[in-house]
Amino acid sequence: MADLRITTKALPEHNRVRNRAMLLQTLFHEGPRSRADIARGSGLNKVTVSTIVGDLIDQGILVEAGHSTDVRVGKPATLVAIDDDSRSIISLDLSDALSFRGAVMNLRGQVSHQSQLSMLTERGDAAIDRAIVLAEELLEKAPAPVLGIGVGSPGMVDRAGVVRFAPHLGWFDVDLRGALAERFGVPVHVVNDANGMALAVHTFRENDGRSILIVTIQRGAGAGLIVGETLVDGVDFAAGEIGHVVVDPRRETSCLCGRSGCLDSIVAVPQIRRRLDAGEERDVVMEDAADALAAALAPIISVLGATHVVLVGPDDILDEGFATRTRTHLTDRTLPTTTTVISVDIGSDGGLLALQGPLVAVLSAELGIA
Incomplete structure (x- = not known):
């Protein structure tokens, strides 16, 4: 997560990068704006905005996009916008x-x-x-x-x-x-x-931006977590490595890490497909996987208050039924006040x-x- 204590002084180049980012963030998420509107909304002075806009137009990243339709005295303001196809x-x-x-x-x-x-x-x-x-x-x-x-x-x-x-x-x-x-x-x-x-959901999907938990299920299981507008990656960059959490130590399943009962050994796509190909009933296999997944996610949700869970994986494995099963098991494993606001969705968008x-x-x- 971001450092809580500032240990180095800000240099002029840091301010330039930050100011450019503020301007581009505004145009990316709010659409075309005039230079004056950008200055008012960001708190930057007009000279700074004009300089940044000029540089970005020279680079081809910004373009002038017609005139403002706001009714004001004087000449209509010229709008600037990000040229999405410039890069x-x-x-x-x-x-x-x-x-x-x-x-x-x-x-x-x-x-x-x-x-x-x-x-x-x-x-x-x-x-x-x-x-x-x-x-x-x-x-x-x-x-x-x-x-x-x-x-x-x-x-x-x-x-x-x-x-x-x-x-x-x-x-x-x-x-x-x-x-x-x-x-x-x-x-x-x-x-x-x-x-x-998790970053993609934060940037491109409708969400409150405060608490997003992405769970991927492919070769193994992993999680991405955004809390308070900050991506959590951990001191050793191991945050979200839930695949080797032991969810059932009594289960005789082998894992690449050498232990038994790991989440990966139960919910990984190859493992699920192997069980289905062997003739096990789909409901039994998916119920087992959803229960194991909930066992790993429940402590995360309870500690951090994550309210928006998105499951991502192959469409033939992860469906709305699996999302419902997972939420049911999460409800069984957490206090009712914790799970009443939790949504469990499938990130089905063709990848x-x-x-x-x-x-x-x-x-x-x-x-x-x-």
Whole structure:
């Protein structure tokens, strides 16, 4: 989370970056505004606003967008707006159990091209090579200058873009950001896949912005959490690593971590499909998975007061029935006053959320938009 105590002085360049971010945030979320309206709304003086706007117009990120229709004395004010198509962002989603997916997107998160590569047995360096091949293909399709490459990776990811722990891909202290940046020479930002989806919900979906819990179920289970407008990643970047929480120590299930009864060993997509393919009744399998998931989520919800839960995963596994089962088990495991306001939704959008997460990581780092 953000530092609570300020330990370094603010430099002039910090103020310039902050002021530009404030201006772009306003235009991104509120639409075209005049320079005077931006100054009034942000508290920045008119000279500062005019300077920032001029620089961003020169860079092609902002454009003049006609005149204000407000009835005022004098000449109508000229509006400025973000040119959504002025930059391309390459977004890679490495979370799926069967493939790596990617897209070329504009600043608004709209897709102009998508691609995917199957991922069956590739691990370690071979998996990095597949990500590079996918990024290379997408870069060739970019219709505008590339602002950066965003990557959503499973596992523990630090702020330097190093994947510290992603056993399903055989990645341990892998400098994924460095590998892509060296290969392509553009800014690269790597984020845990669930954290990225939490950012995407915060930026692109209707929500109160205060408490969002994203749960991804693919090769394993992970969570992304925003509390009080702050993404929680933990001291060791392990916040949200719920897949290896032991939810049933008596269960004889094996996990990559070497323990029995982990959440991953019960709710991971390959495990669920294996049970279904073996002939177990779907209701039994999904009830079991929902109960295990609720066992891991109930303490998080009770401690942090998370009220908006979004489940993301394959459509053939996660459906409204699974969301209902999960909420029922959460109700059984928490005080009624805790769960009366909880919503459990399915993030069913054709996988767009998983691609918009890495995009927000780039928008935030390069333009201050989130």
